[in-house]
Amino acid sequence: MTKVLVVDDHPIVLQGCRRVIEDIGACDVREAATLVSAYRNFHRLKPDLVIVDLGMQGRSLGGIELIRRLRLDERKFGILVFSMHGDPIVVRRALDAGANGYLLKDSEPGDLREAILKVRSGQTYLAHALALEVAMLGTRKKRDPIDDLTNREIQVLTLLSEGHQYGQIADELEVSYKTVANTCSHIKSKLGVTTLPQLVRLAVKWLGQTENRPEASRVLAGSRRG
Incomplete structure (x- = not known):
């Protein structure tokens, strides 16, 4: 059977x-x-x-x-x-x-x-x-995974790499907590990870020093001015 x-x-x-x-x-x-x-x-x-x-x-x-x-x-x-x-x-x-x-x-x-x-x-x-x-x-030629992220996703990922919690990110970007949580879910799907700790580790690895990522620095600076 x-x-x-x-x-x-x-x-x-x-x-x-x-x-x-x-x-x-x-x-x-x-x-x-x-x-x-x-x-x-x-x-x-x-x-x-x-x-x-x-x-x-x-x-x-x-x-x-x-x-x-x-x-x-x-x-x-x-x-x-x-x-x-x-x-x-x-x-x-x-x-x-x-x-x-x-x-x-x-x-x-x-x-x-x-x-x-x-x-x-x-x-x-x-x-x-x-x-x-x-x-x-x-x-396939390896691509930078960050290339697939939207500006908002780069903003959230960069703030995660700086040690911010969901609530702090929501305040920084002037959005709701739920929006941040949903954005992180989309990022995890795009980057192939399933948990928040895994995402944070990748954020630190890729965006921990935003001066080494001109695109991330520009997007994040723009969000803070806005």
Whole structure:
């Protein structure tokens, strides 16, 4: 009997996955809508296959940390990521964390069926176009990650590097605390980190001395004058 755990916080996705899984003969399907319940149900069910979304409970890449934790279990089981994140860097991170397959949520139902069957049988699954993008990562010229940030994101990251807390940053930029928190979430997603301490370490590493970053210095100075 194949046991499957589906981890997603969208009821429609859970229902759709359940239908496909039951159609291909899985007899025991469990669902989890939070990271905590996913980890708990994993140990209770001991599934043969875990289907997991990366964005859970407002955490854009929380599913990657879940994959790492599940892989601490020595049992043999498959992990299929079913996500809207199509960035090849994110895909690579999920695979490195221990996923056996990766499928985008805008794929055809038949693709989900194929991915489930392959990962359940111990194979890997990655759509051809996505596999090419991931493979091309190693051939790209390295870019400065700061180049992908907006002016506001640079302002927030620079203030983090100076040791400011969320409330202090909100006062400095004359925005709400929630705006700062949301901005930090976007930055974490862009820079590939999942926790605030990781983000602060990167901020100190890249922007700790803003005189070495003319663009950051200019943007931050402009915000303080405004």
